[in-house]
Amino acid sequence: MSEIEFGLDTFGGVTTDADGRSLPHPQVIRDLVDDAVVADQAGLDFFGIGEHHRPDFAVSSPEMVLSAVAAKTERIRLGSTVTVLSSDDPVRVFERFATLDAVSGGRAEIVAGRGSFIESFPLFxxxxQDYEVLFEEKLELLAALLKEEPVTWQGSTRAALTDQRVYPTTERGLRAWVGVGGSPDSVVRTARHGLGLFLAIIGGPAARFAPYVDLFERAQDQFGVERQPVAVHSPGLVAETDEKARALVHDGWVAMRTRMGQERGWPPPAVGDFEREIESGALYVGSPETVARKIAATLQVLKVDRFDFKYDQPVQHADHQRSIELYGEKVVPMVKDMIA
Incomplete structure (x- = not known):
């Protein structure tokens, strides 16, 4: 990458209607396709969709939705954020994304990860108990498949391959990343396999991830592999004013944090947590000027090649689309001016 890219990604979170009722999954999925069209028209570089298998997220097959997006867009790159590799088959992952790459004219990317949730493990x-070995072995195989050469591989999590070719082939190869939440071991593993590093910054100041970017560079040098790009993503929403953006996001953010806390044993959000995450944490909520200043500050402390805005706050679809427009048409140009 010769310059910083600016993307969007979504977990396919269920949105609401004007009365606050959750929309059905089919409508949410159709809306995601429309969101990507808006992002393409706004000049953004990337649109990513995450894989989940639970009721509050609509997308379990990102590649299917991205194929629909490919048919309606022209230039924006398309990828998963993330593909839950631990509970998938690397051969099938490669085949699906190579197919997406073909129908999109070479715009497909894979972001492989462990995933934010564990529902896919019992489902498939x-x-x-095999959490670590599943990801380690499957990432090793995926990295080999990405070279698009005959693969010989053996492990404990799937059948061995001997001098095996996988199809379809691609025209220019697939760009691939590993989604990492902040584990040094995961950063080093990503470097060893020669893949891009995709850091999920969902809480706290971005500066605390600078050591991981430095570690990634050092590890690549030690392994003697070609330098790969680094991306970060953080959640947020852009509206015309700071007050409107905060009002739109506040209740849904508190409800989501409370729900996740009950599932994972976190304490409920305290008074002031929402405001602190906006002012000094990983929540990019506000007017175009406010969000642009915060993104520029992040890019000044982290040496990254792409910033992805995770825009799927639990609001109405119209608010999502307006946020995408403001991000692409106002925020990104301002950030480019600031970091120049």
């Missing part, structure tokens, strides 16, 4: 018959 995997034991959580």
């Amino acid at each position: 018959g995997y034991d959580l």
Whole structure:
């Protein structure tokens, strides 16, 4: 990458109607396709969709939705954020994204990761006790498949391959990343396999991730691999004013944090947590000027090649689309001016 890219990604979170009722999954999925069209028209570089298998997220097959997006867009790159590799088959992952790459004219990317949730493990018959070995072995195989040469591989999590070719082939190869939440071991593993590093910054100041970017560079040098790009993503929403943006996001953010806390044993959000995450944490909520200043500050402390705005706050679809427009047409140009 010769300059910083600016993208969007979404977990396919269920949105609401004017009365606050959750929209059905089919409508949410159709809306995501429309969002990507707006992002393409706004000049953004990337649109990513995450894989989940639970009721509050609509997308379990990002590649299918991205194929629909490919048919309606012209230039924006398309990828998963993330593909839950631990509970998938690397051969099938490569085949699906190579197919997406073909129908999109070479715009497909893979972001492989462990995933934010564990529902896919029992759903597809995997034991959580194998959490580490599943990801390690499957990432190793995926990295080999990405070279598009005959693969010989053996492990404990799937059948071995001997001098095996996988199809379809691509025209220019697939760009691939590993989604990492902040584990040094994961950063080093990503460097060893020669893949891009995709850092999920969902809480706290961005500066605390600078050591991971430095570690990634050092590890690549030690492994003697070609330097790969680094991306970050953080959640947020852009509106015409700071007050409007905060009002739109506040209740849904508190409800989401409370729900996640109950599932994972976190304490409920305290008074002032929402405001602190906006002012000094990883929540990019506000007017175009406010969000642009915060993104520019992040890019000044982190040496990254792409910033992705995770825009799927639990609001109405019209608010999402307006946020995408403001991000592409106002925020990104301002950030480019600031960092220049």
